[in-house]
Amino acid sequence: MIAAPITVEAVSFAYPDGTHALDRVDLAIEPGQRIAIVGQNGSGKSTLVRQLNGLLRPSTGRVLIGGEDIVARHVAQLARTVGLAFQNPDRQIFAGRVRGEVSFGPRNLGQRGMELERAVEGALVATGLEMDGDTNPYDLGYSRRKLLALASILAMGTPIVVLDEPTTGQDARGLERIRRIVADLSADGRTVIAVSHDMRFVAEAFERVVGMRDGRIVLDGTPADVFSENEWPTLASTFLEPPLPARIGARLGLGPTATDEALLAALSASD
Amino acid sequence: MSGDAIRLEGIRYQYAGSRSWALDGVDLVVRSGEIVGLVGPNDAGKSTVCLVAAALAPAVAGGRLEGLAWLVDGPTSELPAHEAARRCGVLFQNPLAQLSGTSATVWEEVAFGPRNVGLDRGLIAERVERCLELLRIGHLAPRDPGRLSGGQAQLVAMASVLALEPRALVLDEPTSQLDPEGTRLVGEAIRRVAGETGSGVLIVEHKTALLASIADRVAVLAEGRTVLTGSTLEVLADGSLPELGVDPPAAVRIGRTIGAAGLPPGLADRAMAAITAASA
Numbered sequence: 001m002i003a004a005p006i007t008v009e010a011v012s013f014a015y016p017d018g019t020h021a022l023d024r025v026d027l028a029i030e031p032g033q034r035i036a037i038v039g040q041n042g043s044g045k046s047t048l049v050r051q052l053n054g055l056l057r058p059s060t061g062r063v064l065i066g067g068e069d070i071v072a073r074h075v076a077q078l079a080r081t082v083g084l085a086f087q088n089p090d091r092q093i094f095a096g097r098v099r100g101e102v103s104f105g106p107r108n109l110g111q112r113g114m115e116l117e118r119a120v121e122g123a124l125v126a127t128g129l130e131m132d133g134d135t136n137p138y139d140l141g142y143s144r145r146k147l148l149a150l151a152s153i154l155a156m157g158t159p160i161v162v163l164d165e166p167t168t169g170q171d172a173r174g175l176e177r178i179r180r181i182v183a184d185l186s187a188d189g190r191t192v193i194a195v196s197h198d199m200r201f202v203a204e205a206f207e208r209v210v211g212m213r214d215g216r217i218v219l220d221g222t223p224a225d226v227f228s229e230n231e232w233p234t235l236a237s238t239f240l241e242p243p244l245p246a247r248i249g250a251r252l253g254l255g256p257t258a259t260d261e262a263l264l265a266a267l268s269a270s271d
Numbered sequence: 272m273s274g275d276a277i278r279l280e281g282i283r284y285q286y287a288g289s290r291s292w293a294l295d296g297v298d299l300v301v302r303s304g305e306i307v308g309l310v311g312p313n314d315a316g317k318s319t320v321c322l323v324a325a326a327l328a329p330a331v332a333g334g335r336l337e338g339l340a341w342l343v344d345g346p347t348s349e350l351p352a353h354e355a356a357r358r359c360g361v362l363f364q365n366p367l368a369q370l371s372g373t374s375a376t377v378w379e380e381v382a383f384g385p386r387n388v389g390l391d392r393g394l395i396a397e398r399v400e401r402c403l404e405l406l407r408i409g410h411l412a413p414r415d416p417g418r419l420s421g422g423q424a425q426l427v428a429m430a431s432v433l434a435l436e437p438r439a440l441v442l443d444e445p446t447s448q449l450d451p452e453g454t455r456l457v458g459e460a461i462r463r464v465a466g467e468t469g470s471g472v473l474i475v476e477h478k479t480a481l482l483a484s485i486a487d488r489v490a491v492l493a494e495g496r497t498v499l500t501g502s503t504l505e506v507l508a509d510g511s512l513p514e515l516g517v518d519p520p521a522a523v524r525i526g527r528t529i530g531a532a533g534l535p536p537g538l539a540d541r542a543m544a545a546i547t548a549a550s551a
Contacts, residue, residue, distance in 0.1 A: 015418075041420050041449065042420055042423060088367060142318075143313040165421070169447045171311075171477060171516050172517060172518040173516050244522060244525060244546075245525060251548055252542065260524070260528055263525065264528060267534060
């Protein structure tokens with residue numbers, strides 16, 4: 001699957017209560033990219049990703065997908081292109097059975113029969129919910145409802161997948177599962193955009209990191225770049241800390257080591 | 272048992288309509304002024320422990336409880352719900368489920384609890400201001416609680432719980448939606464509350480690094496059973512954590528990786544020293 005490029009052009013956004021959440025944001029995302037958006041609570045991350053599927057519309061500026069301004073496209077049309085898993089799964093979940101929840105999206109996109117079955121089963125397996133198809137979503141714990149919200153988006157097979165805080169409440173195994181889902185989506189040529197506070201997850205699972213502060217983009221690069229020592233002051237201004245391996249690598253003068261793996265490689269090479 | 276905020280002894284608990292024991296052997300003590308962390312994989316029963324410790328199960332949730340559950344001044348078995356709510360503040364996993372839905376502003380939301388227990392107006396205002404300040408969310412005071420970000424809602428819910436100054440606090444993943452700075456602030460607030468008010472705090476948390484910095488002791492729950500309890504350092508450095516589905520703090524994880532990498536002793540020592548320095 002080849003996703004379309006996304007271009008955010010000088011997008012500003014203010015909520016009805018007057019809160020200015022985005023301030024002339026420019027962002028170009030290549031098809032198939034794995035991109036993490038980081039920043040403090042309230043820095044505009046969730047507001048930004050909601051512009052991509054038409055849930056929110058820019059006050060000024062525009063969003064293009066595949067070169068086409070999405071202003072004229074309805075949320076339902078955009079749902080074929082952009083799937084967004086909410087931060088709070090309970091704002092998304094409504095069906096009485098897990099399987100019903102997961103099949104709602106692809107069914108609405110016109111999938112039926114075997115095609116629908118496959119989409120639903122694939123999403124349930126990827127999220128580890130294959131044994132819970134007949135469970136009521138509200139009998140699942142929070143972390144599994146979170147995975148269910150993710151499964152519902154995966155099942156739609158959209159070329160662009162947006163995950164708002166996917167790792168919230170996940171244990172070590174859940175984290176590993178989500179890392180694998182991101183990698184698989186990307187290997188399939190799909191674009192993955194995630195909002196996250198988990199710097200280890202960001203450094204290990206994404207190839208590009210965008211840092212936001214007060215509705216603006218203040219950092220943009222690979223995890224190695226963004227977490228390298230010369231960016232620490234900017235990171236600190238967004239109240240973020242580089243992951244521990246980056247801090248250890250800097251102390252040892254090893255250069256950028258954003259992940260455990262990079263740190264170990266740099267250590268071994270310094271021998 | 273005087274001095275215990277929460278004491279669970281030989282606890283088994285079965286949800287209404289279920290035939291299996293959600294908890295099957297939980298032993299846990301939280302003394303006044305103490306912070307105890309509870310970790311474990313999803314589905315281990317951590318949130319159920321919270322319900323039992325706060326006297327919400329079986330009193331509100333139904334089901335069947337065996338063993339002794341003690342809350343501040345006595346066993347929970349004979350505790351009326353309003354008395355349990357006074358003794359124990361609870362922060363649930365989903366902060367939006369916790370907001371009263373009746374308050375027009377964050378300020379009113381935080382005042383909701385103290386008003387309900389009939390505190391006088393001056394004292395209510397004082398407590399609200401103090402709790403908002405403690406979590407650095409004074410600027411949210413005039414905002415509509417229904418229009419907050421997930422992280423902001425979590426801080427507001429936390430302030431509402433603290434405003435009641437309960438003698439026991441049960442916090443179910445209080446920082447799950449918070450950025451690193453918010454997480455640090457909540458950690459500090461919890462420590463201050465335990466230190467200043469003598470409240471005993473039970474905190475469920477996946478962020479083991481946070482527990483490393485605030486908890487006095489940590490217990491590990493697996494399949495409804497407390498399998499490991501001890502000092503924070505002891506438990507978080509225990510080699511069995513990854514097997515149990517718990518991520519140890521980054522410093523422990525990286526230390527282990529480097530220790531196993533077979534680096535020359537000089538280099539390994541420098542690396543270990545850097546871990547300690549970088550995680551301080």
